[in-house]
Amino acid sequence: METEVQTMKEIMQEKWNKRPLIISGPCSAETEEQMLGTATRLAATGKVDLLRAGIWKPRTKPGLFEGNGVVALPWLANAKKITGLPITVEVATAKHVEEALKFNVDLLWIGARTTVNPFSVQELADALKGVDIPVLIKNPIHPDLELWSGAIERLQKVGVQQVGLIHRGFSSYGNTEFRNAPMWHLPIEMKRRYPGMMLICDPSHICGNRTLLQSVSQKSIDLDFDGLMLESHIDPDNAWSDAKQQVTPERLLEILSGLIWRHESTTEQEFINALTTLREQINQVDDELMTLLGQRMKLSDRIGQYKKENDITILQTNRWNDILERAFQNAENLGLSKEFITKYFDAVHLESIQHQNRIMNS
Numbered sequence: 001m002e003t004e005v006q007t008m009k010e011i012m013q014e015k016w017n018k019r020p021l022i023i024s025g026p027c028s029a030e031t032e033e034q035m036l037g038t039a040t041r042l043a044a045t046g047k048v049d050l051l052r053a054g055i056w057k058p059r060t061k062p063g064l065f066e067g068n069g070v071v072a073l074p075w076l077a078n079a080k081k082i083t084g085l086p087i088t089v090e091v092a093t094a095k096h097v098e099e100a101l102k103f104n105v106d107l108l109w110i111g112a113r114t115t116v117n118p119f120s121v122q123e124l125a126d127a128l129k130g131v132d133i134p135v136l137i138k139n140p141i142h143p144d145l146e147l148w149s150g151a152i153e154r155l156q157k158v159g160v161q162q163v164g165l166i167h168r169g170f171s172s173y174g175n176t177e178f179r180n181a182p183m184w185h186l187p188i189e190m191k192r193r194y195p196g197m198m199l200i201c202d203p204s205h206i207c208g209n210r211t212l213l214q215s216v217s218q219k220s221i222d223l224d225f226d227g228l229m230l231e232s233h234i235d236p237d238n239a240w241s242d243a244k245q246q247v248t249p250e251r252l253l254e255i256l257s258g259l260i261w262r263h264e265s266t267t268e269q270e271f272i273n274a275l276t277t278l279r280e281q282i283n284q285v286d287d288e289l290m291t292l293l294g295q296r297m298k299l300s301d302r303i304g305q306y307k308k309e310n311d312i313t314i315l316q317t318n319r320w321n322d323i324l325e326r327a328f329q330n331a332e333n334l335g336l337s338k339e340f341i342t343k344y345f346d347a348v349h350l351e352s353i354q355h356q357n358r359i360m361n362s
């Protein structure tokens with residue numbers, strides 16, 4: 001009789017293609033007991049595909065817990081043996097890659113503080129040459145898509161076949177609602193640049209707290225992300241790193257069970273027909289909007305001409321305030337947010353100024 005024992009490589013392959021892909025585990029592997037406890041309780045949820053843990057922790061300031069290093073790798077290997085879950089760690093140097101591979105780590109991820117540094121990313125790429133292991137790249141801490149793309153290119157150039165992305169939000173100064181602002185348009189742009197490339201969301205590092213995890217996770221699903229990486233811990237309040245944002249495996253299950261997984265497409269004809277009709281209407285409206293914007297700029301050109309002839313400045317603050325005030329009033333009735341209207345009019349205003357500038361200086 002033929003026995004069918006799946007190798008870990010095959011299991012990892014299945015996971016790589018599974019949607020949604022759910023990665024969870026503690027921010028840091030603290031003790032063997034914590035690691036095994038978290039892993040078994042995560043496995044019991046039946047919803048987790050991969051076990052994560054930080055072994056080498058990049059900390060903003062010295063003196064904080066910087067991870068247990070290689071000592072923790074056997075704990076992860078043990079957790080895999082007990083639960084059957086493939087394991088993943090963050091790597092930042094060639095040495096990390098070498099150590100992780102020694103312990104048969106199944107997937108590697110590159111942290112946000114590493115993606116910003118082309119030297120580090122190249123060092124990782126060189127260490128990964130000829131190695132058959134999937135790699136997920138977190139976005140750089142600041143909103144620079146070229147660096148994110150650069151990291152993808154560096155890995156692909158050395159032949160890494162399976163490259164995916166993790167959106168963990170972007171750092172900004174001052175107190176904001178999020179620890180790292182999601183700036184959703186940026187991961188969406190990466191989806192456009194790399195169609196078909198896996199993109200998962202890390203709501204834990206976006207939120208920095210537990211309360212927003214559910215809504216940020218749902219938001220990413222609605223934007224057609226391929227999965228989630230969420231931090232979990234047997235005793236979140238006493239975690240050695242990122243205590244505020246970690247949840248117990250049981251809370252994780254609640255969060256995951258509360259999510260509605262929507263798909264980007266379907267083959268259902270009625271739905272497709274309805275969508276096609278609505279999209280045609282949207283195209284129509286977009287065409288009209290463009291025509292109107294063109295007309296608006298022509299009017300602006302004529303005003304520019306008058307300003308030029310009468311030596312009047314382009315920017316007239318009072319007039320600009322009036323425009324915004326009128327727009328806000330209209331927006332409310334039309335169900336448009338103040339934030340959107342501000343962005344829209346800023347863009348229109350800027351274009352208008354450029355038009356008038358051209359006229360002034362012609």
Ligand code: PEP
Binds near residue numbers: 054168205
């Ligand atoms: C982490 O995943 O624990 C981590 C350090 O994340 P990031 O690189 O996104 O800050």
Ligand code: MN
Binds near residue numbers: 027028231241242
């Ligand atoms: Mn963390």
